[in-house]
Amino acid sequence: MADAIKAKRLDLKLTKVELAKILEVSPLTISTWENINKxxxxxxxxxxxxxxxYVPxxxxxxxxxxxxxxxxxxKHGLTQKDIAIELQIDRWAVTKVEKGIEIETxxxxxxxxxIGFDLHNQRSKK
Structure with a gap:
């Protein structure tokens, strides 16, 4: 991810400050992504x-x-809490799934x- 962000920024000749404005984050955040690979x-x-x-x-x-x-x-810019609210499930269930911990069926x-609904919609748009 860091390489993709930095490569495009440099290709477009953008400073970290300019990219930060585009993405609505601080220049420090851009530096953190690029330099610390966070x-x-x-x-x-x-x-x-x-x-x-594209999706890197x-x-x-x-x-x-x-x-x-x-x-x-x-892809959808959602937090774990967003998913939990949408599906009316415990937020910790989302966290557990992403960490590979078993949850209720x-x-x-x-x-x-x-996820299947999203994949189906993506296929039908092609």
Whole structure:
């Protein structure tokens, strides 16, 4: 992620201050992403993805529900709390899924339906 942000910023000849204004974050945040390689929080990812024009590689295991859920949140700029409210489940259930900890089956089914619905919509738009 850091490499993708920095490469595009440099390609567009933007300063960290200019990019910070575009993404509505502080220049220090841009430096943290680029220099410390700290991953942006999912709620910021939607803006970054739109700015980049693509979804950069994220070090996430897409074979797991937790990995798929994390990517879904990034693409949509959602927090764990947003997902929990939308699905009317405990926020900690979302956290646990992303960490690979087992949760109640009905929560898992709700999360799968949410992600599956999104994937179905993406296919139909192509």
């Amino acid at each position: 991953q942006p929080v999912p709620r910021m990812m939607k803006k970054i993805i739109v700015w980049l024009g 590689h994220l070090d996430v295991d897409m074979s797991t529900l937790g990995g798929q859920l994390y990517i879904y949140r990034c 009905n929560h898992i089914n709700k999360l799968r339906r949410l």
